[in-house]
Amino acid sequence: MVECKVVINDVKAGKSYQKVLPDNIFLNKKVGEKISGEELGLEGYELEISGASDNAGFPVRKDLFGVGRKQLVLTAGPGLRLKNAEQGIRVKKTVTSNNIDQNIVQVNVKVLLYGQKSVIESLGIVSKEEVKTA
Numbered sequence: 001m002v003e004c005k006v007v008i009n010d011v012k013a014g015k016s017y018q019k020v021l022p023d024n025i026f027l028n029k030k031v032g033e034k035i036s037g038e039e040l041g042l043e044g045y046e047l048e049i050s051g052a053s054d055n056a057g058f059p060v061r062k063d064l065f066g067v068g069r070k071q072l073v074l075t076a077g078p079g080l081r082l083k084n085a086e087q088g089i090r091v092k093k094t095v096t097s098n099n100i101d102q103n104i105v106q107v108n109v110k111v112l113l114y115g116q117k118s119v120i121e122s123l124g125i126v127s128k129e130e131v132k133t134a
Contacts, residue, residue, distance in 0.1 A: 002055065002105055006040060009050070009110040010119045017123055024100070026052075026107050031062045031098040034112065042122045044115025051078065051108040054096045060104070066097045 004024040008017045025039050029049060037045025052060040058069055059079045071094050074080040079095040100107065115122065 002102070004104070005106045007106065007108045008040070008042075008047070008119060008123070009108065011111055012114070013119070017119060017125060019123060024102065024104065024107075026100045026104070027102065029100050031060055031100075035109070037111075037115065037122075040109075040123075042111075042115060042119065043117070044113075045111060045119075045122070046113035047109040048112050049100070049107060050110045052096075052100060052104045053106045054103045055105045058094055058096045060096045060098055060100075062098050064095060064097045065099075067099050067101060069094055069096050071095075 002024075004021045004026070006019045006021060008019065010017065019040060026035075026049065029035065031049050031051060034046060034048050037043065037047050040047070054060070054069070061078050063077075064070060064072070071092055073090045073092050075088070075090050076082070079093050080091060082089060096104075111119065
């Protein structure tokens with residue numbers, strides 16, 4: 001299996017942290033589901049899967065059900081960037097469905113409920129300032 005990267009968004013601090021998992025623990029879950037933070041080493045935390053992308057870089061859409069990639073005609077949302085002058089244009093784009101399968105390599109989660117320790121302490125991340133002083 002391919003390793004899975006998890007990007008944890010700390011809403012209070014406005015920062016994101018990345019953690020690499022040897023196996024994808026999010027298999028058969030959907031975007032928008034709530035999960036326990038204990039699966040990632042965050043005791044007392046509650047997380048929500050907010051997005052993902054597959055091994056080719058295609059984004060996952062929350063409103064697309066099923067498995068695998070599909071080509072959709074989009075006007076807005078994940079997988080499409082339009083400038084203000086281009087509003088109303090419809091574009092055919094390839095996106096991935098909301099089921100997380102073995103092809104998903106990055107999963108984005110956001111913190112809903114916080115535990116007693118901070119996210120940095122729970123994940124064991126060393127900040128740049130601590131490295132400089134040591």
